[in-house]
Structure formats: structure tokens, C-alpha cells
Amino acid sequence: MIFGWGKKQKSWKTPNGKCLVVTWNYLHIFWCPIAFKIKWYLIEDEKIDIHVIIEDCVISSEKIKEIFPELTPDLNIWERYGLIIIIIGIAIINIWL
DSSP: OOEEEEEEEEEEOTTTTTTTEEEEEEEEEEEEEEEEEEEEEEOOOOOOOOGOOGGEEEEEEEHHHSSSSOOOOOOOOOHHHHHHHHHHHHHHHHHHO
């Protein structure tokens, strides 16, 4: 696929038995994604459907750092900024040539 969009999620178990879930919408062109509308949720059951997560469960990045003080979960650079990285790379190459 040359062009696409959708919604994805990742989850992590917290030390107290709850589940930390991140959801994001994405757009990709030539398999280079860019994430937007990133939201973090703290839920009781990891088997809950992504579409029925209620907005009351939304938590901030500060709260995530409290739950995971040493190794804070996050989206990787490519999932978050892949398309921008490619565009900047192409621009730099065009400037130098």
C-alpha cells in the first residue's frame, strides 16, 4: 500500500496489575508512518476492546512516569515521526546536491 491510515494500540502491564494502553491514529505514505492523537489509558482489564475504552481512563505523561519511574513506555521514534524523518532526509539530500 502506498497510502494508508488507521488506529493502533500498545499495552504494558503495570506493577499493580492494571494495564497501561496507548492508542494513536496514524497516517503512512510508502510505509513511513506519522502518529497523531496519542492518548494514554490506565485500565483494569487488558482484554478490553480499543473502541470501548472510556475517556475517564485517560492519564497524563506525568502519571506514566510515576507508574514506571525507571523505564517509561513510549512509542518509538519511527512510529511517531517516521514520515517527518524521511522528509527531512530528502530535504537535506536535495540541499547538498
